[in-house]
Amino acid sequence: MDIEQTKIPQATAKRLPLYYRFLNNLHTQGKLRVSSKELSEAVKVDSATIRRDFSYFGALGKKGYGYNVEYLLSFFRKTLDQDETTRVALIGVGNLGTAFLNYNFMKNNNTKIEIAFDANEERVGTEVGGVDVEHIDHLEEKLGGISVAILTVPSSAAQGIADRLVKAGISGILNFTPARISVPSDVRVHHIDLAIELQALVYFLKHYPLDEENIEEEE
Amino acid sequence: MDIEQTKIPQATAKRLPLYYRFLNNLHTQGKLRVSSKELSEAVKVDSATIRRDFSYFGALGKKGYGYNVEYLLSFFRKTLDQDETTRVALIGVGNLGTAFLNYNFMKNNNTKIEIAFDANEERVGTEVGGVDVEHIDHLEEKLGGISVAILTVPSSAAQGIADRLVKAGISGILNFTPARISVPSDVRVHHIDLAIELQALVYFLKHYPLDEENIEEEE
DNA sequence: CGATAGTCGTTAAAGATTTCACATACTTGG
DNA sequence: CCAAGTATGTGAAATCTTTAACGACTATCG
Structure with a gap:
């Protein structure tokens, strides 16, 4: 298990809590399934990146269907050690x-x-x-x-x-x-x-004008 | 000028405000010169990365000497648009x-x-x-x-x-x-x-044990 | 003035991350 | 049960970032 987990890219690891929260929201809203595309719009991360991220943990979704919210959530709960405070x-x-x-x-x-x-x-x-x-x-x-x-x-x-x-x-x-x-x-x-963070934002505003090529970012 | 600046990697851009602040500290302390190695220890960024970052702006240092704090600072002041609020x-x-x-x-x-x-x-x-x-x-x-x-x-x-x-x-x-x-x-x-951020830290603690291979990170 | 130690700027390699694109497989509706 | 539509998981390519290594040059000391 730890053998698997050590291989997860850091970039992916940083996004896990984000995914977890949004899955929680969906669950609260009563949604049963979600696609990487929908999730992508919610968390502002490319859908291919989401699929890739999830795939490090194995095949969590189903082709033609998407992901089962409850299942995914319970999986992340374990992975993020949400059971122990x-x-x-x-x-x-x-x-x-x-x-x-x-x-x-x-x-x-x-x-x-x-x-x-x-x-x-x-x-x-x-x-x-x-x-x-x-x-x-x-x-x-x-x-x-x-x-x-x-x-x-x-x-x-x-x-x-x-x-x-x-x-x-x-x-x-x-x-x-x-x-x-x-x-x-x-x-x-x-x-x-x-x-x-504030200075970096200001710098990006001045030097990286964005238009049809906006990409959100981490943290 | 903008032609140059657009080419600066985002990872570098995010570190600029950090460099700027530490250079300011050094200047306040009356230091006249600084090497990438010293700066590296202060900001916890690899010295090669610092040299590489600086090099995007041209040759700011002198071989065998390091960087002139005052010069570097005035350069960053311009680059980070510190003159206009x-x-x-x-x-x-x-x-x-x-x-x-x-x-x-x-x-x-x-x-x-x-x-x-x-x-x-x-x-x-x-x-x-x-x-x-x-x-x-x-x-x-x-x-x-x-x-x-x-x-x-x-x-x-x-x-x-x-x-x-x-x-x-x-x-x-x-x-x-x-x-x-x-x-x-x-x-x-x-x-x-x-x-x-807090959750990510906890996750890293549990899943990415570090010892003689610690690497600090962004943000 | 020559030898030694120090330090940059950069080439090249390695490593990490993102993105594309598509075969594959599931779902749905008729 | 079939056809059309969906959406995953992933190989391969593209992109971005870090790091090692070293030639070239500077400063300093005896």
Whole structure:
């Protein structure tokens, strides 16, 4: 099983959660079947790419019919490990951190922010979006085996906190600070840089005029 | 000039704002020169990739020396159109929207959120992060030629607002809602989906164990 | 001034991803 | 049960991106 899964292209892996969500929508709407073409219009990914993506997992559809929503959904649920909840910690309850805490992505996702940390005494002890805020000084003792962290602290604090997270045994960090943090090679870091995303959009607007050749893109 | 620029790979274009910011840091620190190797460690991009990226713009460095920070910076400033400010509108002053308004990216970026819109009467008329909040009903009349919008509204409202933005003449949308919006082919949309980013990280952690083969990634 | 170490720009190779196009097989309606 | 219509899964091509490797040139130090 893992032998198979290791072969899935990264580009495909990044689209899986997207597919999963839209399949969920379809299911909620009561749709029973869906074609790669329909799905393509919904998620804005080329239909051939969708078929190719699905094909890495085997033959999930039927020729002349399309895909059975329920079946596909249950398949993805297993593949994306939706049955077991992933516990997440959030560091930095500023504006962005608060947005995350109030953003109830745990609905479809089975990832749950279980605890938040902040350096500001005023925030410590409060509850934001149903999550307790602890003091950052207690990071190590309160982390309790959580393996994924969302980092929404000021960029000057990013590397220091990251070091502590690594020592505390974290294995993945979603870094929203502009700082590019250094971690051991067995810790995975994904960077999301809001300022850069905005600048990139502006750059593309100015330098890649699009017309009958528009192609949406990742992330 | 545009002839040249159109040829720049998209992957390179996405990294430019990142380079720009780090060069700015170096300049602030008083560094006069930098090698692709040093820069590589700072931004976590392979040094050969950096050299290749820079080379699309011509020979910016000197063999045996590296790159002159000041020169490189002034070059990027021109290339990224940092001299002219891009005006941006923000729609949806919720948690995430507020985070953006308080996030002062206008420091290095020369993109400026000039106006914000919200449907909540209580927020209308207030000022968040120095930006006036207008009622969404006045979107068209108050947009005043702004061509880039950040969309941080509930996903159910996303397509409707997008349609109005398009009619009002927007040319780029940074969409933070989970909805994949449909727009004419001459409007560029970049999607950033926080829930998906988190899910993707979790998926990679479980299925792509890394050790002496870690590779950081985009976005 | 010559030797040594450092660094770019680029060619070429490898790797990853997307897209085309079509044989194949299923569905549907009469 | 057949014919027409649909839609998958995939081989092959096209495209895009990264990486290795190295020749050419620069800086520096003794």
